[in-house]
Amino acid sequence: MPGCQACHSEIQLDSAHDLACTDCHQGNNATNDQGLAHQGMISQAASPANMQATCGTCHPEQLQRCGQSGHFSMRNAVNLVREHFSLSPLNNLTEIPENEQPPQTKEELVNDLLRRQCLRCHVYSTGDNYPYVRHGTGCAACHLQYTEGKLTSSGEGKENHAFLRPNDRQCLSCHYGNHVGMDFYGGHEQDHDWSYRTPFATRAPFLRPYGIELHNLAPDIHQQRGMTCLDCHNGTELAGESPSVQCVDCHAPDGPPALASLRTEGEKIFLTLQNDKKERLVPRLQHPAHAKYKDQVTCQVCHAQWTFHDRATHLLLSYSDDADAWERLAVQSNAEVERFVEHNMYSEEDLLAPSLPDQLNGQRKAGIWYTGFSTRRWENILIRKDTDGIIKVFRPILDLQLSAVDEDDEVLADFDNLTGKDEGLLPYTPHTTGPAGLFYQHRFLHLLPSPDAERANNQ
Numbered sequence: 001m002p003g004c005q006a007c008h009s010e011i012q013l014d015s016a017h018d019l020a021c022t023d024c025h026q027g028n029n030a031t032n033d034q035g036l037a038h039q040g041m042i043s044q045a046a047s048p049a050n051m052q053a054t055c056g057t058c059h060p061e062q063l064q065r066c067g068q069s070g071h072f073s074m075r076n077a078v079n080l081v082r083e084h085f086s087l088s089p090l091n092n093l094t095e096i097p098e099n100e101q102p103p104q105t106k107e108e109l110v111n112d113l114l115r116r117q118c119l120r121c122h123v124y125s126t127g128d129n130y131p132y133v134r135h136g137t138g139c140a141a142c143h144l145q146y147t148e149g150k151l152t153s154s155g156e157g158k159e160n161h162a163f164l165r166p167n168d169r170q171c172l173s174c175h176y177g178n179h180v181g182m183d184f185y186g187g188h189e190q191d192h193d194w195s196y197r198t199p200f201a202t203r204a205p206f207l208r209p210y211g212i213e214l215h216n217l218a219p220d221i222h223q224q225r226g227m228t229c230l231d232c233h234n235g236t237e238l239a240g241e242s243p244s245v246q247c248v249d250c251h252a253p254d255g256p257p258a259l260a261s262l263r264t265e266g267e268k269i270f271l272t273l274q275n276d277k278k279e280r281l282v283p284r285l286q287h288p289a290h291a292k293y294k295d296q297v298t299c300q301v302c303h304a305q306w307t308f309h310d311r312a313t314h315l316l317l318s319y320s321d322d323a324d325a326w327e328r329l330a331v332q333s334n335a336e337v338e339r340f341v342e343h344n345m346y347s348e349e350d351l352l353a354p355s356l357p358d359q360l361n362g363q364r365k366a367g368i369w370y371t372g373f374s375t376r377r378w379e380n381i382l383i384r385k386d387t388d389g390i391i392k393v394f395r396p397i398l399d400l401q402l403s404a405v406d407e408d409d410e411v412l413a414d415f416d417n418l419t420g421k422d423e424g425l426l427p428y429t430p431h432t433t434g435p436a437g438l439f440y441q442h443r444f445l446h447l448l449p450s451p452d453a454e455r456a457n458n459q
Contacts, residue, residue: 014162065239084420117369129335186219398424
C-alpha cells in the first residue's frame with residue numbers, strides 16, 4: 001500500500017483532523033519511496049512560518065486571535081525585562097535585535113540574555129531538552145502533547161497526533177520552573193547549588209523531567225478540587241480578548257457569570273469542570289473580612305500559602321571554556337549549559353567552546369549564560385502596597401544582576417553586576433490558594449492607616 005500511512009502506521013489522528021498527511025505536511029502520498037515521498041515535505045506544519053497555510057485554512061479567526069495574543073508575541077515578558085533596564089518596549093519577541101558577539105552595550109547584553117537564555121520556551125521554539133518540557137511549535141505547542149520530544153503515546157501504543165483542547169501538561173511545558181503554573185501543582189525549583197538539592201551529590205543518571213528537582217509544596221486548593229488551568233483561563237482570555245478572571249467573578253459574582261462554565265441557581269453558584277464535566281458547588285464569600293477589606297487588599301494577600309521568592313538572580317555571560325568553578329552549580333535548569341559544564345569538567349575529550357543557540361533563529365553563537373541565586377525560598381511572602389493603593393503580593397522577579405567575562409575570565413565592557421532601575425519587585429498572583437488561617441490580618445495591617453491617622457484624615 002503506497003502512501004504515508006504505509007510507513008507511519010504508528011500515528012493516530014483525531015476525528016476532526018482525519019486528513020491525508022499531505023494536506024498539511026505536503027510531500028507525495030502516492031509512493032513508498034522515502035526520497036520521493038518527502039520531496040517538498042513540511043515537517044513542522046503547525047509552526048509559525050507554516051500555520052497560516054495549514055491550520056489557517058480551516059481556523060482563520062482562531063489563528064488571527066492567537067497571533068495577537070501575549071502568549072504568542074511574549075511582549076509582556078520581553079518588555080518587563082527591557083523596561084527594567086530602561087530600554088524601549090517592543091511589540092513582539094521577534095523584534096528583539098540580534099547582536100554581534102560579544103555585546104558592547106547594556107542593550108546588547110540584555111538582548112542577548114533574552115534571545116539565548118530567557119526565551120527558551122515560546123511557540124517559535126520546541127523548548128528546552130527535558131522530558132516534560134519539549135513541545136511543538138506554533139499551534140502544536142498547545143494542541144499536541146509531547147513527551148521527551150516525541151508525540152505522547154496513545155492508549156493503543158501509537159503516537160497521538162490528536163489536536164485537542166490543551167490540558168495542564170501542555171501549560172506546564174512552558175509554565176514550569178519558578179513561574180506561575182508550576183505553583184498550582186505545588187512545585188518549587190530547588191536551588192542550583194548541589195548542597196540545596198537531593199540527592200545531594202550524584203553523577204549517576206537522574207530523571208529531572210522539568211530540568212531540576214522540585215520541592216513538593218502544598219498545591220493550590222483549586223487543583224486539589226480537580227480544576228485545571230483552562231477552568232479559569234479560557235481561550236478568549238489567552239487571546240487577549242477578555243480580562244483575566246478574578247476570584248470574585250466566581251465567589252462573589254455581581255452580574256452575569258464571567259465564565260461560560262458557571263451557572264447560578266438562586267444564591268448557589270455551580271462550576272462545570274473541563275476534565276470530568278461534572279458540576280461543583282462554588283463557595284460564596286461569607287467571612288466579614290471580605291467586605292471590610294475588599295477595596296484595600298487582594299485575595300492572595302490572605303489566601304496564598306506560599307510564593308516564589310528568588311532573590312537575587314545572578315546571570316553571567318561567559319566566553320571562557322573553564323567550567324570547573326561551576327561544579328556545585330552544574331544543574332542549571334538549562335540543558336545546553338549542563339551539557340557544557342558536564343563535558344568540560346569530566347570528559348577526557350577536547351573542551352567544548354562555550355556557546356548557546358539563539359532561541360529565535362537557531363543560530364549557535366559564542367558565549368554561555370550561567371545562573372545562580374542569592375536565595376531561593378518560598379517563605380516570607382512579600383506584602384506591599386502597589387501604586388494604585390491596593391495591598392498585594394509581590395515577588396522579586398526582576399531582581400537581576402547581569403555580568404559578563406571574556407575567555408580569560410576578565411570582566412567584559414564593565415558588565416559587573418549590572419542592575420535595573422529599581423529593586424525588581426512586581427505584584428503577582430501566586431497560584432497557591434488555601435485557607436486564610438487565624439492570623440491573616442498580621443500580613444497586612446501594618447500597611448493600613450492606623451485608626452488615629454484614619455480619623456484625622458476624615459476630619
